[in-house]
Amino acid sequence: MLLFRLLIAGLALVPLGLLVRGVLQGALGPDPGEVVTESLGLAAFQLLLATLAMTPLRRITGWPGWLRVRRQLGLFCFFYASLHLLAFLQFVVGWQDLTASFTKRPYILAGLVAFIILLPLALTSTRGMMRRLGKRWKRLHSGVYLAAVAAWVHFLWQARGDIGEMLAYGVILAVLLGLRLWWSAAVQKRLARPDRA
Known part of the structure; x- marks a missing residue:
């Protein structure tokens, strides 16, 4: 399992490594600033999709290892999303007159919504927070679906x-969300079915 985690970490760091190499060369x-910004954002979105794919892969293959790297992928997603936001502020719009940037570029709002949703998910991703929040943890982390839609719209x-x-x-994204809705509906149907003698 350690080798699998290391493989996932290595793959997740490939986009950053390619960017660093591109900058050095x-x-x-x-417009390298724009390339850096877009590449970081795309990497964050790809990792978000990969995170959402872990549960379907677990259900389809039956291998629990997929779920053991889900948090790792989610944190890498947030890492790239944070770098994307910083790069956007530094290279694209600047740190001044942000209000004007929001009105001229409304797609920023969708990206900001996605980032704001991901922030508490990253902060509460530990097992300790999972125990403290109890059932609320699952409700909070279901926000990842809305974050994914907002990021795609962005x-x-x-x-x-x-x-x-x-x-x-x-x-x-539609397939990943559709599978979850289908499985959730199947569970609800089983629960609603009266017990048979």
Whole structure:
């Protein structure tokens, strides 16, 4: 299991490593700040989808190892989302006159909603917080679905011209959410079924 965790960590760090290499080699084009910002945001979204995929993979394959890296993937997602936000403030809009940036770029609101939802999820991801919050922990962390939708809207809204990539991600997200709704409905149906003698 340790090797699997290390593999997941290594794969999660690949986008950051590629960005660092691109910066050092000066290979990020005429607007490296924008490339850095977009790459960090896309990595965060991909890791968010990967996090959501862990439960379906567990149910489909029966292997519990998928769930053991779910928190790790979620924290890497938040790590990239934080870097994305910092890069956006530094390279794209600047740290001044943020109000004007929100009105000129409304897609920022969707991204901000996603980040605000992810923040408490990251802060309460430990087993200690899980025990303290009890049933409230599960309700709180169900917000990850809304965060994923908001993040997708954030990227789709700012897509220029070709939206094919974001539509593909949207299909993946719809499948992941649809599976959860289907399984949840099946559970509710079983619970509502009267016991038979």
